[in-house]
Amino acid sequence: MIEFRQVTKRYDSDHTALRQVNFHLGRGELAFLTGHSGAGKSTLLKLIMVMERPTAGEVVVGGQRLNSLPKRQIPYIRRHIGVVFQNHQLLFDRTVFDNVAMPLEVMGVAPRDIGRRVRAALDKVGLLSKEKMNPMQLSGGEQQRVGIARAVVNKPPVLLADEPTGNLDPQLSADIMQLFTEFSQVGVTVLIATHDIALINKMGRRRLTLDHGELIAGGSAPVGGGLNGR
Numbered sequence: 001m002i003e004f005r006q007v008t009k010r011y012d013s014d015h016t017a018l019r020q021v022n023f024h025l026g027r028g029e030l031a032f033l034t035g036h037s038g039a040g041k042s043t044l045l046k047l048i049m050v051m052e053r054p055t056a057g058e059v060v061v062g063g064q065r066l067n068s069l070p071k072r073q074i075p076y077i078r079r080h081i082g083v084v085f086q087n088h089q090l091l092f093d094r095t096v097f098d099n100v101a102m103p104l105e106v107m108g109v110a111p112r113d114i115g116r117r118v119r120a121a122l123d124k125v126g127l128l129s130k131e132k133m134n135p136m137q138l139s140g141g142e143q144q145r146v147g148i149a150r151a152v153v154n155k156p157p158v159l160l161a162d163e164p165t166g167n168l169d170p171q172l173s174a175d176i177m178q179l180f181t182e183f184s185q186v187g188v189t190v191l192i193a194t195h196d197i198a199l200i201n202k203m204g205r206r207r208l209t210l211d212h213g214e215l216i217a218g219g220s221a222p223v224g225g226g227l228n229g230r
């Protein structure tokens, strides 16, 4: 579902953010992306979202080679990728319902379908009763769940999360991880960037480790199809 083939990203001539990164995440796989600050985690996620383009190598998402993707196709690819951020980026001048509905409105989904799908997503994250509230009235953990509902409301096959449990206590983090696990069980490919080693160890899932832009664990061999760290 997500494949990196010898991917290198250079922001400028003397700084390489990612160096010859190779990995493949299958349908329904849940993996963590970890590494020190500046190791290249956000850069890797941005390449999947086509917010950045590789300097060399190839990124393939859902069988689509992103390198050759024309600019006008980028919004269509993004619809297949749900994104959860640490600060959840909710709009505080809109209700919970309206925040979750946003991706569907952008896609031009019919209003009666929007209601059904938003409520299904809110039900999934346990917030159906709070649809009319303003996100400001919710706890941090609840706000994060609204962000997750918004990320999955259009049922994307890929879910990316950047430090999704950064501000949450261990119990709330475990609840969020449970949600991600459930999404992966229904076939969503989930990649979670985090510094939270305790959480990663507890989950016992595949772990992609970046070190100064190199994938030092959890990736695939560059040639011949051999695998390590899986």
Ligand SMILES: Nc1ncnc2c1ncn2[C@@H]1O[C@H](COP(=O)(O)OP(=O)(O)OP(=O)(O)O)[C@@H](O)[C@H]1O
Binding pocket: 011, 012, 016, 017, 035, 036, 037, 038, 039, 040, 041, 042, 043, 044
């Ligand atoms: N737009 C940019 N222009 C120039 N350099 C950049 C840009 N974005 C990232 N970098 C550099 O690329 C390297 C990797 O950054 P990246 O943000 O991917 O790391 P990260 O692992 O996500 O770090 P953190 O955990 O602190 O968020 C860093 O040295 C960073 O300074």
